[in-house]
Amino acid sequence: MSAERGPAPTGGRDEHVRRVRLPADPRTPAAARALVRSLLAEADLAELTNEALLLTTELSTNAVEHARTDLDLEVVADRRGLTVTVSDFARGPVEELTIGVRNEGSDIADIAERGRGLLLVDHFASRWGTTYLPAGKGVWFRLDRPDSLDRPGRSPVNGAPAAAVTGDQAASEGSFTPSAAAMSELMQTAPDPYAENSLPDFATSLLTRVAEMVGAAGGQVRLDRGDGQGPQLLARYGRQLRIDHDLVRVPLTVHRPYVGELELDAAPSAYAQPLAVLMAERLSLHLENDRLRRADLRRQAWLTFLAEASELLAQSLDVELTMALIPQLVVPRLGQWCAVHTSDEWGRLRLAAASHADESMLPQLHAVLAETGPDSVQSRLREASRNGTQLPLGAPTEGFAVPLIARGQRLGTLAVGRHQRHRHDPDEVAVLEDVARRAALAIENARIHAERRRVAQALQQSLLPPALPVVEGIGFAAEYVPTGDDADVGGDFYDVLPLPDGQWLVVIGDVSGKGVQAATLTGLVRNVIRTLIGDGKPLSETLIRLNETLVERGGGRYCTLALAAVGPGAGDPLEAGNQLEVSLHLAGHDRPVLLTAAGTARFVGTGGTALGLLDSISSPATELTLDPGEALIFYTDGVTERRRGRELFGVDRLREAAAPLAGYSADVVAARLRSTALGFSTETPRDDIAILVLRNDGG
Amino acid sequence: MDRAELSITLHRLGDEVVLRLAGEIDMMTAAQLSTVVNEVLTEPPPRIVLDLAAVTFCDSQGLGTLVVLSRKTSHSQSLLVLTNVAEFLRRVLAITGLRSALMIRDD
Numbered sequence: 001m002s003a004e005r006g007p008a009p010t011g012g013r014d015e016h017v018r019r020v021r022l023p024a025d026p027r028t029p030a031a032a033r034a035l036v037r038s039l040l041a042e043a044d045l046a047e048l049t050n051e052a053l054l055l056t057t058e059l060s061t062n063a064v065e066h067a068r069t070d071l072d073l074e075v076v077a078d079r080r081g082l083t084v085t086v087s088d089f090a091r092g093p094v095e096e097l098t099i100g101v102r103n104e105g106s107d108i109a110d111i112a113e114r115g116r117g118l119l120l121v122d123h124f125a126s127r128w129g130t131t132y133l134p135a136g137k138g139v140w141f142r143l144d145r146p147d148s149l150d151r152p153g154r155s156p157v158n159g160a161p162a163a164a165v166t167g168d169q170a171a172s173e174g175s176f177t178p179s180a181a182a183m184s185e186l187m188q189t190a191p192d193p194y195a196e197n198s199l200p201d202f203a204t205s206l207l208t209r210v211a212e213m214v215g216a217a218g219g220q221v222r223l224d225r226g227d228g229q230g231p232q233l234l235a236r237y238g239r240q241l242r243i244d245h246d247l248v249r250v251p252l253t254v255h256r257p258y259v260g261e262l263e264l265d266a267a268p269s270a271y272a273q274p275l276a277v278l279m280a281e282r283l284s285l286h287l288e289n290d291r292l293r294r295a296d297l298r299r300q301a302w303l304t305f306l307a308e309a310s311e312l313l314a315q316s317l318d319v320e321l322t323m324a325l326i327p328q329l330v331v332p333r334l335g336q337w338c339a340v341h342t343s344d345e346w347g348r349l350r351l352a353a354a355s356h357a358d359e360s361m362l363p364q365l366h367a368v369l370a371e372t373g374p375d376s377v378q379s380r381l382r383e384a385s386r387n388g389t390q391l392p393l394g395a396p397t398e399g400f401a402v403p404l405i406a407r408g409q410r411l412g413t414l415a416v417g418r419h420q421r422h423r424h425d426p427d428e429v430a431v432l433e434d435v436a437r438r439a440a441l442a443i444e445n446a447r448i449h450a451e452r453r454r455v456a457q458a459l460q461q462s463l464l465p466p467a468l469p470v471v472e473g474i475g476f477a478a479e480y481v482p483t484g485d486d487a488d489v490g491g492d493f494y495d496v497l498p499l500p501d502g503q504w505l506v507v508i509g510d511v512s513g514k515g516v517q518a519a520t521l522t523g524l525v526r527n528v529i530r531t532l533i534g535d536g537k538p539l540s541e542t543l544i545r546l547n548e549t550l551v552e553r554g555g556g557r558y559c560t561l562a563l564a565a566v567g568p569g570a571g572d573p574l575e576a577g578n579q580l581e582v583s584l585h586l587a588g589h590d591r592p593v594l595l596t597a598a599g600t601a602r603f604v605g606t607g608g609t610a611l612g613l614l615d616s617i618s619s620p621a622t623e624l625t626l627d628p629g630e631a632l633i634f635y636t637d638g639v640t641e642r643r644r645g646r647e648l649f650g651v652d653r654l655r656e657a658a659a660p661l662a663g664y665s666a667d668v669v670a671a672r673l674r675s676t677a678l679g680f681s682t683e684t685p686r687d688d689i690a691i692l693v694l695r696n697d698g699g
Numbered sequence: 700m701d702r703a704e705l706s707i708t709l710h711r712l713g714d715e716v717v718l719r720l721a722g723e724i725d726m727m728t729a730a731q732l733s734t735v736v737n738e739v740l741t742e743p744p745p746r747i748v749l750d751l752a753a754v755t756f757c758d759s760q761g762l763g764t765l766v767v768l769s770r771k772t773s774h775s776q777s778l779l780v781l782t783n784v785a786e787f788l789r790r791v792l793a794i795t796g797l798r799s800a801l802m803i804r805d806d
Contacts, residue, residue: 026726026727027702029703029726029758030702030703030723030725030727031702033723033756050787054756054758054787058759061725061726061758061760064726065726102794103795103796103800104796105799106799107800108769108801109770109773111770111797111800112763112766113764113766113767114759114763116762116795117759119759119794120759120791120794120795123794
C-alpha cells in the first residue's frame with residue numbers, strides 16, 4: 001500500500017468532536033445519525049449530510065448486527081470534512097468485512113438482499129479502514145468536502161473492488177497525528193549501549209512508539225539471522241497480526257544473511273507508512289551493527305578454534321593418534337559426523353577414524369562409509385582426493401569431501417557431514433578447508449616423525465654389537481637405554497672385541513651431542529678403534545690416533561672413552577680360579593666401579609684426556625687384577641646424570657647400588673643397575689644410558 | 700433518544716395499491732415496511748406503488764428490504780413500483796446497481 005497524504009494536522013482550533021457510547025439496539029443507527037447531523041450543522045458541513053448519515057448508519061448497523069456489544073461512536077469534524085469511527089467491544093478477530101458486489105443484472109430473483117453497506121462506504125468515503133483498539137476494533141470513514149484540495153482520487157463509481165478489504169486506506173485523524181515531542185522521542189530512542197543483547201528491547205521500544213503514534217493496534221518485527229533458526233520474532237506490540245490482512249510491511253534494509261521485516265496493523269493515520277519506514281531505517285542501522293559484530297565474533301571464534309586445533313594437532317607426533325584426533329576436533333562444531341581416510345601409495349582409501357555427534361549413529365555411519373558404487377561416499381572421496389579439491393557429498397549423507405594434502409602429497413580425505421538443522425555458511429566451509437590443511441600437515445609430520453624414529457632406531461642398533469661374545473671364564477654383559485625422545489640417536493656406544501694377542505678389549509664411550517651427526521662420529525670412533533686394534537696397535541697409540549682423527553674430522557665434537565684390555569695373566573690359560581689382568585685407559589671417561597666378591601665397591605682408574613679436544617692427550621694406563629667373582633662396571637653419564645627433579649643419581653648412588661650385587665653374574669649386575677638407574681626417577685631418560693659389566697667368572 | 704420513524708399510509712387507486720412512506724428506512728423500520736407490503740400481498744393487486752416522496756433516509760437495509768419485497772411481489776404476479784425517489788437515493792440505487800432491477804416510475 002501507499003500512504004495517502006492527509007490534510008495537515010488540524011490542531012483542534014476548528015475541530016468538533018463528539019464521542020458517545022450506544023447500546024446494541026436497532027434504534028442505535030438513528031441515534032448515531034442524530035449525533036452526526038448535529039455535528040455537521042455545528043461544523044457547517046451540511047453538504048456532506050446525505051453521505052455522512054448513510055455511512056454512519058451502515059457502520060453502526062454492522063456493529064449492532066455483528067458485534068452485539070455496546071458501540072462507541074466518535075465523530076470528528078473540521079473545516080474540510082469529518083471522520084466517523086464506530087468501534088465495538090467484541091473479543092476475538094474482527095469479522096471479515098466484505099464489500100458486496102455491485103449488482104449487474106436486472107432480474108430481481110438473482111439479486112442479493114444484503115452486503116451493500118461497505119459497498120456504499122467504499123464508494124462515498126474519501127478514505128476508510130479498520131482500527132484495532134485495546135478494547136475492541138473499529139471501522140472508520142472519512143468524508144472530505146467536495147471542494148477539498150486534498151481529496152484523493154477514488155476508484156470509479158462503476159468499478160468498486162469486490163475484494164475483502166480491511167482498511168487499506170489511511171485516514172488523517174487529529175488523535176493519530178504524531179506530535180513533535182513524540183517524533184523527537186522516536187528519533188532519540190537508542191539501544192542501551194551497556195546491555196548484553198539490547199536489540200529486542202530497542203526494537204520493541206521503537207515499535208511501541210510508532211504503533212502508539214499512528215494508532216496501530218498491533219505490530220511485529222521479524223528477523224532471520226540466517227543462522228538456521230529461521231525468522232525469529234524480534235519485537236511485538238499489541239494484538240496478533242492477521243496474515244490475511246493488508247498490513248503496512250516494510251522490509252528491513254540489512255545485508256545477507258540477515259533478512260527482516262517490520263509489519264504494522266493498518267492504522268487510521270496517514271503517517272503510518274512513513275513512520276514505519278523511518279522506524280525500519282533506524283532499526284536496520286542497529287541490526288547491521290549487530291550483524292557485523294556477530295560476524296566478527298564468529299570469525300574470532302573460528303580463529304581461536306583453528307589455533308587450538310593446530311596446537312593439538314602439532315602436539316601429536318603419532319600417526320594413529322593424529323587420525324583419531326581429527327574427527328574429535330571436527331564433530332560437532334563443523335558437522336554432524338566426520339571420517340578420516342588415509343590413502344596408500346596406489347591411492348586406495350582406508351578408513352582411519354570416524355566420529356558421529358550421536359554415538360548411536362556410528363554403526364550406520366560405518367555402514368554408509370563402507371558402501372561402494374558410483375554414488376557412494378567412497379567414490380566421492382576418491383574423486384576429491386584425485387582432483388585435490390573439495391566436493392559436496394550428495395543426499396542422504398550430505399556434507400563435504402575434503403582432500404588431505406600436505407607438501408604435495410595426497411594423504412587421504414576428510415569427510416564431514418552437514419549440520420542437522422542448517423547449512424554450512426561460507427565461513428565454516430573455509431574453516432573446514434583450513435582444518436583439513438592443518439590435519440594433513442599433522443599427519444605428514446607424524447609420518448615423518450615415525451620414519452625418523454625408525455631410522456634412529458636402526459642406526460642405534462647398528463652402532464651396538466648385536467651380541468656380546470661368550471668367553472670362557474669372562475662374563476660380559478651390557479644394557480643400553482635410548483633417550484626418551486626415541487627419534488633421536490644417542491651418543492653412547494660400547495663394544496667388546498678380540499685382541500690379536502688373545503685378550504679382549506672392552507670399549508665404552510660417549511660422543512658429545514645427539515642425533516645423526518653424533519651417530520656418525522660414534523660409527524667413526526668404533527671403526528677406528530677396530531681397525532687400529534686389529535692392526536695390533538697398543539691402546540695408548542690407538543687413543544692418540546683416535547684423538548688426531550677426531551680433532552681433524554670431529555667437527556668440534558669430542559668423545560670420552562674407557563678402554564680395557566682384559567685377559568688371563570701372561571702365559572696363563574684361562575682357567576677356573578685364575579685372576580684376570582686388566583689394563584685400563586680412561587680418556588675423559590668416568591671411572592668404573594670395581595665390585596669385589598666380598599661386596600665392596602670402589603672406583604678405579606686414573607683419569608685421562610677426553611678425545612677430540614686437544615692436540616695432545618695423556619692416557620695413563622691403570623693395571624688391575626680381577627679375582628674370581630670380581631667385576632668391573634663401566635657406565636656412561638646417562639646413569640650418573642639421571643635426574644629426579646634437580647637431584648642427580650650420582651656416582652655414590654651407583655657405587656651403593658653396585659655393592660649388594662656382588663656374587664651375581666654380569667647379566668644380573670647390568671640388569672639390576674639399569675633398573676635402579678631408571679627407577680630413580682619417573683622422568684623419561686634425557687640422555688641415553690649404557691652399562692657394561694666385565695666379570696671374572698672363574699672359580 | 701432519537702429513533703427512526705416511518706409512517707405508512709395505504710391508498711387504493713384503481714389497479715394500484717399506493718403506500719405513502721414518510722420518515723426513515725433503516726434496520727429499525729424496514730420490518731414495518733415488510734409487514735405492510737406482505738399484508739397487501741395476501742390479496743395481490745396488479746401493482747403496488749411505494750411513494751417515497753417523504754422518505755428522508757434509506758440505508759442498505761432499506762435497499763435489501765426493497766429487493767426482497769420486489770421479489771415477493773413478482774412471485775405474487777404483481778409489480779412493485781417506486782415513485783418519487785429522491786436524488787440521493789437514486790444515486791445510491793445506481794451505485795449498488797439496483798436501479799435497473801427495481802421498477803422506478805419517473806413522475
